[in-house]
Amino acid sequence: MVIATAVWLPCLHFVFLRPVNGFRQEAGISPKARALAAEQLELWTDPARQKMEVGKMRNSNPEWDFMGRSFLVWSLANMSLREPASKVANLRVMDRIIDETLRIEKEQGICFFLMSYAKPDQYVVRPARSLFLDGEIGLMLAARRMVEEKAEYKQLLTERVDLMADGLHNSPHLMLESYPDECWTFDHCVALDAMKLADRLDGSDHSALIHGWVAMAREKLVDPKSGLLIASFTTTGAPLAGPQGSTLWMAAHSLQLLDEDFARDQYERARKELGTVTLGFGYAHEWPATWPGPANVDSGPIFPGFDISAGSSGMAFIGAAAFGDASFLQSLAATVDFAGFPQHSRGRLKYCASNQVGDAALLYAATLGPLWQIAKTGGKP
Amino acid sequence: MLRWAGGISLFFLVAQLAGLRAFTCILNGTVESVALGWQISQILGLAYIFIYLAFVVLVPVLVLAAMLLALWQKCRRK
Numbered sequence: 001m002v003i004a005t006a007v008w009l010p011c012l013h014f015v016f017l018r019p020v021n022g023f024r025q026e027a028g029i030s031p032k033a034r035a036l037a038a039e040q041l042e043l044w045t046d047p048a049r050q051k052m053e054v055g056k057m058r059n060s061n062p063e064w065d066f067m068g069r070s071f072l073v074w075s076l077a078n079m080s081l082r083e084p085a086s087k088v089a090n091l092r093v094m095d096r097i098i099d100e101t102l103r104i105e106k107e108q109g110i111c112f113f114l115m116s117y118a119k120p121d122q123y124v125v126r127p128a129r130s131l132f133l134d135g136e137i138g139l140m141l142a143a144r145r146m147v148e149e150k151a152e153y154k155q156l157l158t159e160r161v162d163l164m165a166d167g168l169h170n171s172p173h174l175m176l177e178s179y180p181d182e183c184w185t186f187d188h189c190v191a192l193d194a195m196k197l198a199d200r201l202d203g204s205d206h207s208a209l210i211h212g213w214v215a216m217a218r219e220k221l222v223d224p225k226s227g228l229l230i231a232s233f234t235t236t237g238a239p240l241a242g243p244q245g246s247t248l249w250m251a252a253h254s255l256q257l258l259d260e261d262f263a264r265d266q267y268e269r270a271r272k273e274l275g276t277v278t279l280g281f282g283y284a285h286e287w288p289a290t291w292p293g294p295a296n297v298d299s300g301p302i303f304p305g306f307d308i309s310a311g312s313s314g315m316a317f318i319g320a321a322a323f324g325d326a327s328f329l330q331s332l333a334a335t336v337d338f339a340g341f342p343q344h345s346r347g348r349l350k351y352c353a354s355n356q357v358g359d360a361a362l363l364y365a366a367t368l369g370p371l372w373q374i375a376k377t378g379g380k381p
Numbered sequence: 382m383l384r385w386a387g388g389i390s391l392f393f394l395v396a397q398l399a400g401l402r403a404f405t406c407i408l409n410g411t412v413e414s415v416a417l418g419w420q421i422s423q424i425l426g427l428a429y430i431f432i433y434l435a436f437v438v439l440v441p442v443l444v445l446a447a448m449l450l451a452l453w454q455k456c457r458r459k
Contacts, residue, residue: 004445012438056411301408310408338437341405353408 013280016334020326023333024366029083032333033366035349036359037079040072042348043356044093053356061297063132064357066113069097070136071360074371077143081370087147094144101137102156114179115297122180124235125167132178134164135191142197143371154202161198164191165209173237174216182240185221185229186247188213189254196257200375214259225290227269242291245274245284245312246298249319256322257372267323275316275328276306281338282320282331284312314358317365322372329365336362382450386443393436401429 023032043050057064076090104112110130111118120128141157144150167176175183176191192213195206220237221229228243229251248270255263273288286299286309295302300310313332320329336342340351350359396402403413407426412419 001442001446004442004449008438008441008445012441015437056406060410300410341402341433343402352402352405355406355409355411358409 010279013331013334013338016337017280017330018333018337020330020333024321024329026369027082029079029086030366032349033075033079033363035344035347036363036366037075039348039350040075040356040360040363041089041093044072044096057355057357061115062113063115063297064355066101066133066136068355068357068360069101070140071357071364073097073140074143075360075363075367077147078364078367078370080147081374082367091144091148094140094147095150098137098140098144098153101140105133105137118179123177124181125171125177128180129163129167129176130178131164131167131176131187131191132184134160135187135194138164138194139190139197142194142201145201146197146371146374157194157198158202158204161195161204161206165195165206168209168213171235173220173235174213175233175235175237177235181234182232183235184232184247185217186231186251186254188217189251189258193254193257197371197375200378210258214255214262218262223288223291226273226288227265228273228288229266242293243270243273243288244293244298245270245286245309246300246315248274249284249312249315249317253318253322253368257375264323267319267325270319271325271328274312275320277328277331278306280331281335282313282316282328282333283308283335284316285309286312310353314354314361317362318368321365321368382443382447386440386447389432389435389440389443393432396429396432401425402433404429 022030024030025033029037043053054065054068057068073094076094080087080090109120110128110133111120113133114130118130120126123129138157138160141153141160145153145157164176168174176188178184178187192206192210195204196210198204199206217229221233223230223239223243226243228248230239230242231244231247232240234240248266252263252266252270255266273290274285276283276285283306285307286295286302287293293299295309298311300314302309313335317329317332317336319325320332336351336354339353341353343350343352351362354362404422404426406413407423408430412422413426417425
Protein backbone atom coordinates (compact mmCIF):
# COMPACT_ATOMS: atom_id res chain seq x y z
CA MET A 1 0.00 0.00 0.00
CA VAL A 2 2.82 2.43 0.87
CA ILE A 3 4.59 1.76 -2.43
CA ALA A 4 1.32 2.04 -4.38
CA THR A 5 0.54 5.37 -2.65
CA ALA A 6 4.06 6.65 -3.38
CA VAL A 7 3.56 5.75 -7.04
CA TRP A 8 0.01 7.08 -7.43
CA LEU A 9 0.08 10.44 -5.62
CA PRO A 10 2.71 12.06 -7.88
CA CYS A 11 0.76 10.74 -10.90
CA LEU A 12 -2.70 11.86 -9.79
CA HIS A 13 -2.45 15.34 -11.35
CA PHE A 14 -1.92 13.81 -14.80
CA VAL A 15 -5.57 12.69 -14.70
CA PHE A 16 -6.62 16.35 -14.51
CA LEU A 17 -3.80 18.09 -16.38
CA ARG A 18 -4.91 19.48 -19.75
CA PRO A 19 -3.16 21.70 -22.32
CA VAL A 20 -3.43 25.27 -21.12
CA ASN A 21 -5.15 26.40 -24.33
CA GLY A 22 -8.15 24.34 -23.27
CA PHE A 23 -8.63 26.95 -20.55
CA ARG A 24 -7.28 30.08 -22.18
CA GLN A 25 -6.20 30.94 -25.69
CA GLU A 26 -4.20 33.92 -26.85
CA ALA A 27 -6.65 34.49 -29.71
CA GLY A 28 -10.26 33.42 -29.92
CA ILE A 29 -12.19 31.79 -27.11
CA SER A 30 -11.09 28.57 -25.42
CA PRO A 31 -13.53 25.65 -25.08
CA LYS A 32 -13.66 26.07 -21.30
CA ALA A 33 -14.32 29.82 -21.53
CA ARG A 34 -17.12 29.14 -24.00
CA ALA A 35 -18.71 26.58 -21.67
CA LEU A 36 -18.34 28.79 -18.59
CA ALA A 37 -19.84 31.73 -20.51
CA ALA A 38 -22.74 29.60 -21.72
CA GLU A 39 -23.64 28.77 -18.11
CA GLN A 40 -23.33 32.41 -17.02
CA LEU A 41 -25.43 33.66 -19.94
CA GLU A 42 -28.04 31.02 -19.21
CA LEU A 43 -28.27 32.33 -15.65
CA TRP A 44 -28.87 35.86 -16.88
CA THR A 45 -31.55 34.79 -19.32
CA ASP A 46 -33.42 32.58 -16.86
CA PRO A 47 -34.78 34.86 -14.11
CA ALA A 48 -35.82 31.97 -11.84
CA ARG A 49 -32.35 30.37 -11.89
CA GLN A 50 -30.65 33.74 -11.54
CA LYS A 51 -32.78 34.57 -8.51
CA MET A 52 -31.93 31.25 -6.92
CA GLU A 53 -28.17 31.47 -7.57
CA VAL A 54 -27.94 35.11 -6.51
CA GLY A 55 -30.06 34.36 -3.45
CA LYS A 56 -27.67 31.61 -2.38
CA MET A 57 -24.69 33.95 -2.71
CA ARG A 58 -26.38 36.90 -1.02
CA ASN A 59 -27.08 34.75 2.02
CA SER A 60 -23.30 34.45 2.44
CA ASN A 61 -22.09 37.78 1.09
CA PRO A 62 -23.97 40.49 -0.89
CA GLU A 63 -20.63 41.60 -2.40
CA TRP A 64 -20.53 38.36 -4.40
CA ASP A 65 -23.79 39.30 -6.13
CA PHE A 66 -22.17 42.56 -7.22
CA MET A 67 -18.78 41.15 -8.16
CA GLY A 68 -20.40 38.34 -10.13
CA ARG A 69 -21.99 41.05 -12.28
CA SER A 70 -18.69 42.94 -12.68
CA PHE A 71 -16.61 39.91 -13.64
CA LEU A 72 -19.24 38.77 -16.11
CA VAL A 73 -19.51 42.17 -17.83
CA TRP A 74 -15.71 42.49 -18.05
CA SER A 75 -15.49 38.93 -19.41
CA LEU A 76 -18.18 39.51 -22.01
CA ALA A 77 -16.40 42.69 -23.12
CA ASN A 78 -13.19 40.73 -23.66
CA MET A 79 -15.08 37.93 -25.40
CA SER A 80 -16.76 40.40 -27.73
CA LEU A 81 -13.38 41.85 -28.66
CA ARG A 82 -11.95 38.35 -29.15
CA GLU A 83 -14.90 37.14 -31.21
CA PRO A 84 -16.86 40.01 -32.80
CA ALA A 85 -19.58 37.58 -33.94
CA SER A 86 -20.60 37.18 -30.29
CA LYS A 87 -20.87 40.93 -29.73
CA VAL A 88 -24.61 41.43 -30.23
CA ALA A 89 -25.64 38.67 -27.84
CA ASN A 90 -23.01 39.69 -25.29
CA LEU A 91 -23.95 43.37 -25.37
CA ARG A 92 -27.57 42.46 -24.68
CA VAL A 93 -26.58 40.71 -21.45
CA MET A 94 -24.00 43.34 -20.51
CA ASP A 95 -26.61 46.09 -20.83
CA ARG A 96 -29.12 44.11 -18.82
CA ILE A 97 -26.63 43.60 -16.01
CA ILE A 98 -25.48 47.22 -16.01
CA ASP A 99 -29.01 48.62 -16.13
CA GLU A 100 -30.22 46.34 -13.36
CA THR A 101 -27.20 47.09 -11.19
CA LEU A 102 -27.66 50.84 -11.60
CA ARG A 103 -31.38 50.53 -10.87
CA ILE A 104 -30.77 48.55 -7.69
CA GLU A 105 -28.07 50.98 -6.56
CA LYS A 106 -30.47 53.89 -7.14
CA GLU A 107 -33.46 52.26 -5.45
CA GLN A 108 -31.79 50.41 -2.57
CA GLY A 109 -28.71 52.55 -1.95
CA ILE A 110 -25.07 51.50 -1.70
CA CYS A 111 -25.64 49.08 1.18
CA PHE A 112 -27.52 46.57 -0.95
CA PHE A 113 -24.28 45.25 -2.41
CA LEU A 114 -22.19 45.69 0.75
CA MET A 115 -21.78 43.60 3.87
CA SER A 116 -23.88 44.49 6.89
CA TYR A 117 -21.21 46.57 8.62
CA ALA A 118 -21.46 49.26 5.92
CA LYS A 119 -23.43 51.96 7.73
CA PRO A 120 -23.73 55.17 5.68
CA ASP A 121 -23.60 57.37 8.78
CA GLN A 122 -20.26 55.85 9.82
CA TYR A 123 -18.31 56.80 6.69
CA VAL A 124 -15.60 59.42 7.24
CA VAL A 125 -16.49 61.20 4.00
CA ARG A 126 -20.18 62.03 3.60
CA PRO A 127 -22.43 61.59 1.78
CA ALA A 128 -21.21 58.00 1.91
CA ARG A 129 -19.91 56.46 -1.28
CA SER A 130 -18.18 53.13 -1.75
CA LEU A 131 -15.19 53.05 -4.09
CA PHE A 132 -15.84 49.30 -4.40
CA LEU A 133 -19.13 50.06 -6.16
CA ASP A 134 -18.07 53.22 -8.01
CA GLY A 135 -14.89 51.64 -9.38
CA GLU A 136 -16.45 48.42 -10.60
CA ILE A 137 -19.54 50.13 -12.04
CA GLY A 138 -17.23 52.61 -13.76
CA LEU A 139 -15.19 49.77 -15.24
CA MET A 140 -18.37 47.97 -16.34
CA LEU A 141 -19.58 51.10 -18.15
CA ALA A 142 -16.18 51.71 -19.72
CA ALA A 143 -15.75 48.07 -20.79
CA ARG A 144 -19.15 48.10 -22.45
CA ARG A 145 -18.32 51.30 -24.31
CA MET A 146 -14.97 49.90 -25.41
CA VAL A 147 -16.86 47.17 -27.23
CA GLU A 148 -19.42 49.53 -28.76
CA GLU A 149 -20.38 53.09 -27.92
CA LYS A 150 -23.64 53.62 -26.10
CA ALA A 151 -24.56 57.27 -25.76
CA GLU A 152 -26.50 56.97 -22.51
CA TYR A 153 -23.54 55.30 -20.76
CA LYS A 154 -21.13 58.10 -21.73
CA GLN A 155 -22.62 60.57 -19.27
CA LEU A 156 -22.98 57.89 -16.57
CA LEU A 157 -19.29 56.99 -16.90
CA THR A 158 -18.19 60.62 -16.85
CA GLU A 159 -20.24 61.30 -13.71
CA ARG A 160 -18.88 58.20 -11.98
CA VAL A 161 -15.27 58.98 -12.94
CA ASP A 162 -15.64 62.63 -11.87
CA LEU A 163 -16.99 61.54 -8.49
CA MET A 164 -14.02 59.23 -7.92
CA ALA A 165 -11.45 61.71 -9.21
CA ASP A 166 -12.88 64.55 -7.10
CA GLY A 167 -12.98 62.25 -4.09
CA LEU A 168 -9.32 61.33 -4.51
CA HIS A 169 -8.30 64.96 -5.09
CA ASN A 170 -10.12 66.01 -1.92
CA SER A 171 -8.64 63.16 0.14
CA PRO A 172 -5.48 64.24 1.98
CA HIS A 173 -3.92 60.79 1.45
CA LEU A 174 -5.45 59.83 -1.93
CA MET A 175 -7.52 57.16 -0.20
CA LEU A 176 -11.25 56.58 -0.59
CA GLU A 177 -13.50 54.38 1.49
CA SER A 178 -15.25 51.23 0.36
CA TYR A 179 -16.56 50.62 3.88
CA PRO A 180 -16.57 53.04 6.82
CA ASP A 181 -12.93 54.14 7.27
CA GLU A 182 -11.87 51.04 5.33
CA CYS A 183 -10.12 51.47 1.99
CA TRP A 184 -9.02 48.66 -0.35
CA THR A 185 -6.06 48.56 -2.72
CA PHE A 186 -8.08 46.36 -5.11
CA ASP A 187 -10.86 48.95 -5.31
CA HIS A 188 -8.46 51.83 -5.96
CA CYS A 189 -6.75 49.91 -8.78
CA VAL A 190 -10.07 49.05 -10.43
CA ALA A 191 -11.28 52.65 -10.05
CA LEU A 192 -8.10 53.96 -11.69
CA ASP A 193 -8.53 51.39 -14.50
CA ALA A 194 -12.00 52.85 -15.10
CA MET A 195 -10.45 56.33 -15.30
CA LYS A 196 -7.79 55.09 -17.70
CA LEU A 197 -10.44 53.60 -20.00
CA ALA A 198 -12.53 56.78 -19.69
CA ASP A 199 -9.47 58.78 -20.79
CA ARG A 200 -9.12 56.46 -23.77
CA LEU A 201 -12.81 56.77 -24.67
CA ASP A 202 -13.51 60.42 -23.97
CA GLY A 203 -10.15 62.16 -24.25
CA SER A 204 -10.05 63.16 -20.57
CA ASP A 205 -6.72 63.06 -18.76
CA HIS A 206 -6.34 61.49 -15.33
CA SER A 207 -2.71 60.52 -15.83
CA ALA A 208 -1.39 62.85 -13.10
CA LEU A 209 -3.88 61.44 -10.60
CA ILE A 210 -3.01 57.86 -11.61
CA HIS A 211 0.75 58.45 -11.35
CA GLY A 212 0.26 60.22 -8.03
CA TRP A 213 -1.73 57.33 -6.60
CA VAL A 214 0.72 54.67 -7.79
CA ALA A 215 3.61 56.66 -6.29
CA MET A 216 1.70 56.94 -3.02
CA ALA A 217 0.93 53.19 -3.07
CA ARG A 218 4.58 52.32 -3.66
CA GLU A 219 5.56 54.50 -0.72
CA LYS A 220 2.79 53.83 1.80
CA LEU A 221 0.90 50.65 0.89
CA VAL A 222 3.74 48.17 0.42
CA ASP A 223 4.57 45.72 3.19
CA PRO A 224 8.33 46.21 3.70
CA LYS A 225 8.93 42.53 4.50
CA SER A 226 7.32 40.91 1.46
CA GLY A 227 7.27 43.91 -0.88
CA LEU A 228 3.58 43.12 -1.53
CA LEU A 229 0.76 45.64 -1.51
CA ILE A 230 -1.36 45.46 1.61
CA ALA A 231 -5.05 44.75 1.06
CA SER A 232 -6.81 47.36 3.16
CA PHE A 233 -6.12 50.50 5.18
CA THR A 234 -7.84 53.39 6.89
CA THR A 235 -8.39 56.79 5.28
CA THR A 236 -5.12 57.91 6.88
CA GLY A 237 -3.19 54.95 5.46
CA ALA A 238 -2.93 52.84 8.62
CA PRO A 239 -2.87 49.16 7.54
CA LEU A 240 -5.96 47.10 8.33
CA ALA A 241 -5.14 43.85 6.51
CA GLY A 242 -1.80 42.80 5.12
CA PRO A 243 -1.14 41.40 1.65
CA GLN A 244 -4.11 39.17 0.87
CA GLY A 245 -4.14 36.76 -2.05
CA SER A 246 -7.86 37.03 -2.72
CA THR A 247 -7.39 40.70 -3.67
CA LEU A 248 -3.72 40.91 -4.62
CA TRP A 249 -3.81 38.84 -7.82
CA MET A 250 -6.54 41.06 -9.26
CA ALA A 251 -4.79 44.20 -8.01
CA ALA A 252 -1.64 43.14 -9.87
CA HIS A 253 -3.68 42.61 -13.03
CA SER A 254 -5.39 46.00 -12.58
CA LEU A 255 -2.00 47.65 -12.13
CA GLN A 256 -1.00 46.45 -15.60
CA LEU A 257 -2.97 49.39 -17.00
CA LEU A 258 -1.46 51.83 -14.55
CA ASP A 259 2.20 50.86 -14.12
CA GLU A 260 3.39 47.77 -15.98
CA ASP A 261 6.66 47.37 -14.06
CA PHE A 262 5.03 47.70 -10.66
CA ALA A 263 2.33 45.25 -11.77
CA ARG A 264 4.85 42.61 -12.84
CA ASP A 265 6.86 43.11 -9.66
CA GLN A 266 3.72 42.53 -7.59
CA TYR A 267 2.79 39.42 -9.57
CA GLU A 268 6.24 37.91 -9.27
CA ARG A 269 6.33 38.57 -5.55
CA ALA A 270 2.82 37.16 -5.10
CA ARG A 271 3.78 34.10 -7.13
CA LYS A 272 6.79 33.56 -4.84
CA GLU A 273 5.04 34.33 -1.54
CA LEU A 274 1.55 32.96 -2.19
CA GLY A 275 1.52 30.66 -5.22
CA THR A 276 2.46 27.01 -4.72
CA VAL A 277 2.46 23.81 -6.74
CA THR A 278 2.33 20.50 -4.82
CA LEU A 279 2.29 17.14 -6.61
CA GLY A 280 1.42 18.99 -9.83
CA PHE A 281 -1.59 20.83 -8.35
CA GLY A 282 -1.40 24.63 -8.21
CA TYR A 283 -3.02 26.69 -5.47
CA ALA A 284 -2.47 29.86 -3.48
CA HIS A 285 -2.23 30.93 0.13
CA GLU A 286 -4.26 33.86 1.38
CA TRP A 287 -1.50 35.40 3.50
CA PRO A 288 2.28 35.50 3.09
CA ALA A 289 4.42 33.91 5.81
CA THR A 290 5.58 37.41 6.81
CA TRP A 291 2.05 38.63 7.61
CA PRO A 292 -0.24 35.77 8.63
CA GLY A 293 -3.95 36.33 9.02
CA PRO A 294 -7.19 34.47 9.64
CA ALA A 295 -9.64 32.86 7.22
CA ASN A 296 -12.34 35.37 6.32
CA VAL A 297 -15.11 35.97 3.83
CA ASP A 298 -12.61 36.92 1.12
CA SER A 299 -10.20 34.03 1.63
CA GLY A 300 -13.00 31.46 1.67
CA PRO A 301 -12.28 28.28 3.58
CA ILE A 302 -8.57 27.74 4.23
CA PHE A 303 -7.69 24.05 4.05
CA PRO A 304 -5.24 23.25 6.81
CA GLY A 305 -1.99 21.44 6.21
CA PHE A 306 -1.40 22.90 2.77
CA ASP A 307 -2.82 26.31 3.76
CA ILE A 308 -4.92 26.43 0.59
CA SER A 309 -7.22 29.42 0.30
CA ALA A 310 -10.16 28.89 -2.05
CA GLY A 311 -10.50 32.65 -2.64
CA SER A 312 -6.83 33.29 -3.30
CA SER A 313 -6.51 30.20 -5.51
CA GLY A 314 -9.48 31.30 -7.62
CA MET A 315 -8.11 34.81 -8.06
CA ALA A 316 -4.64 33.41 -8.82
CA PHE A 317 -6.09 32.33 -12.18
CA ILE A 318 -6.44 36.03 -13.04
CA GLY A 319 -2.83 36.77 -12.08
CA ALA A 320 -1.40 33.77 -13.92
CA ALA A 321 -3.48 34.52 -17.03
CA ALA A 322 -2.67 38.23 -17.02
CA PHE A 323 1.08 37.68 -16.71
CA GLY A 324 1.32 34.76 -19.13
CA ASP A 325 2.40 32.29 -16.44
CA ALA A 326 1.24 29.27 -18.44
CA SER A 327 2.69 26.55 -16.21
CA PHE A 328 1.10 27.96 -13.04
CA LEU A 329 -2.18 28.50 -14.88
CA GLN A 330 -2.12 24.91 -16.10
CA SER A 331 -1.50 23.58 -12.60
CA LEU A 332 -4.27 25.79 -11.18
CA ALA A 333 -6.63 24.48 -13.86
CA ALA A 334 -5.70 20.91 -12.88
CA THR A 335 -6.61 21.72 -9.26
CA VAL A 336 -9.97 23.22 -10.09
CA ASP A 337 -10.82 20.22 -12.26
CA PHE A 338 -9.79 17.94 -9.40
CA ALA A 339 -11.32 19.75 -6.45
CA GLY A 340 -13.78 22.22 -7.96
CA PHE A 341 -16.22 19.49 -8.97
CA PRO A 342 -16.95 20.56 -12.56
CA GLN A 343 -20.39 19.77 -13.90
CA HIS A 344 -20.91 19.75 -17.66
CA SER A 345 -24.37 19.95 -19.13
CA ARG A 346 -25.36 20.68 -22.74
CA GLY A 347 -22.23 22.70 -23.54
CA ARG A 348 -22.35 24.55 -20.26
CA LEU A 349 -19.90 24.30 -17.39
CA LYS A 350 -20.15 25.20 -13.75
CA TYR A 351 -17.96 24.30 -10.81
CA CYS A 352 -20.14 22.93 -8.04
CA ALA A 353 -17.67 23.89 -5.30
CA SER A 354 -17.66 27.42 -6.66
CA ASN A 355 -20.56 29.83 -7.16
CA GLN A 356 -21.59 32.36 -9.79
CA VAL A 357 -18.94 34.90 -8.78
CA GLY A 358 -16.22 32.24 -8.62
CA ASP A 359 -17.09 30.93 -12.06
CA ALA A 360 -17.32 34.48 -13.43
CA ALA A 361 -13.81 35.20 -12.09
CA LEU A 362 -12.55 32.04 -13.83
CA LEU A 363 -14.25 33.16 -17.02
CA TYR A 364 -12.54 36.52 -16.69
CA ALA A 365 -9.16 34.80 -16.30
CA ALA A 366 -9.87 32.75 -19.41
CA THR A 367 -10.78 35.77 -21.52
CA LEU A 368 -8.93 38.83 -20.18
CA GLY A 369 -6.49 40.62 -22.42
CA PRO A 370 -8.05 42.48 -25.35
CA LEU A 371 -9.59 45.25 -23.24
CA TRP A 372 -6.29 46.11 -21.54
CA GLN A 373 -4.42 45.71 -24.80
CA ILE A 374 -6.59 48.27 -26.59
CA ALA A 375 -6.43 50.66 -23.66
CA LYS A 376 -2.62 50.41 -23.52
CA THR A 377 -1.80 50.52 -27.21
CA GLY A 378 -4.42 53.08 -28.10
CA GLY A 379 -5.91 50.83 -30.78
CA LYS A 380 -9.40 51.44 -32.02
CA PRO A 381 -12.11 50.17 -29.64
CA MET B 382 -8.20 -5.03 -2.13
CA LEU B 383 -9.87 -5.28 -5.51
CA ARG B 384 -13.18 -5.94 -3.76
CA TRP B 385 -12.71 -2.74 -1.74
CA ALA B 386 -11.85 -0.84 -4.93
CA GLY B 387 -14.97 -2.21 -6.62
CA GLY B 388 -17.14 -1.33 -3.63
CA ILE B 389 -15.87 2.24 -3.48
CA SER B 390 -16.34 2.64 -7.24
CA LEU B 391 -19.91 1.44 -6.92
CA PHE B 392 -20.58 3.90 -4.08
CA PHE B 393 -19.14 6.68 -6.20
CA LEU B 394 -21.30 5.74 -9.16
CA VAL B 395 -24.41 5.82 -6.98
CA ALA B 396 -23.46 9.19 -5.46
CA GLN B 397 -22.74 10.60 -8.91
CA LEU B 398 -26.04 9.36 -10.38
CA ALA B 399 -27.92 10.66 -7.36
CA GLY B 400 -26.64 14.16 -8.16
CA LEU B 401 -24.77 14.60 -4.90
CA ARG B 402 -21.96 16.46 -6.72
CA ALA B 403 -24.10 19.61 -6.66
CA PHE B 404 -24.04 19.55 -2.85
CA THR B 405 -20.29 20.26 -2.84
CA CYS B 406 -21.29 23.94 -3.02
CA ILE B 407 -21.08 23.75 0.78
CA LEU B 408 -17.39 24.47 0.12
CA ASN B 409 -18.29 28.05 -0.83
CA GLY B 410 -20.67 28.46 2.08
CA THR B 411 -23.92 28.03 0.14
CA VAL B 412 -26.52 25.26 0.16
CA GLU B 413 -27.75 23.45 -2.93
CA SER B 414 -31.23 22.85 -1.61
CA VAL B 415 -32.96 25.33 0.66
CA ALA B 416 -35.72 22.77 1.16
CA LEU B 417 -33.29 20.21 2.57
CA GLY B 418 -31.66 22.77 4.83
CA TRP B 419 -28.05 23.48 5.73
CA GLN B 420 -27.47 20.39 7.87
CA ILE B 421 -28.68 17.78 5.36
CA SER B 422 -26.95 19.62 2.50
CA GLN B 423 -23.73 19.63 4.51
CA ILE B 424 -23.96 15.89 5.19
CA LEU B 425 -24.66 15.10 1.52
CA GLY B 426 -21.88 17.42 0.32
CA LEU B 427 -19.33 15.98 2.74
CA ALA B 428 -20.41 12.43 1.89
CA TYR B 429 -19.87 13.11 -1.81
CA ILE B 430 -16.43 14.70 -1.22
CA PHE B 431 -15.40 11.73 0.91
CA ILE B 432 -16.56 9.16 -1.67
CA TYR B 433 -15.03 11.16 -4.54
CA LEU B 434 -11.65 11.39 -2.82
CA ALA B 435 -11.79 7.69 -2.05
CA PHE B 436 -12.54 7.02 -5.72
CA VAL B 437 -9.76 9.16 -7.22
CA VAL B 438 -7.10 8.59 -4.57
CA LEU B 439 -7.81 5.30 -2.82
CA VAL B 440 -9.18 3.15 -5.64
CA PRO B 441 -6.08 3.51 -7.87
CA VAL B 442 -3.86 2.87 -4.83
CA LEU B 443 -5.81 -0.30 -4.00
CA VAL B 444 -5.64 -1.50 -7.60
CA LEU B 445 -1.93 -0.71 -7.82
CA ALA B 446 -1.27 -2.41 -4.49
CA ALA B 447 -3.19 -5.51 -5.63
CA MET B 448 -1.13 -5.62 -8.81
CA LEU B 449 2.14 -5.19 -6.92
CA LEU B 450 1.12 -7.89 -4.45
CA ALA B 451 0.23 -10.29 -7.25
CA LEU B 452 3.55 -9.56 -8.94
CA TRP B 453 5.43 -10.11 -5.66
CA GLN B 454 3.69 -13.43 -5.03
CA LYS B 455 4.42 -14.55 -8.57
CA CYS B 456 8.12 -13.71 -8.16
CA ARG B 457 8.26 -15.54 -4.82
CA ARG B 458 6.72 -18.68 -6.32
CA LYS B 459 9.45 -18.72 -8.98
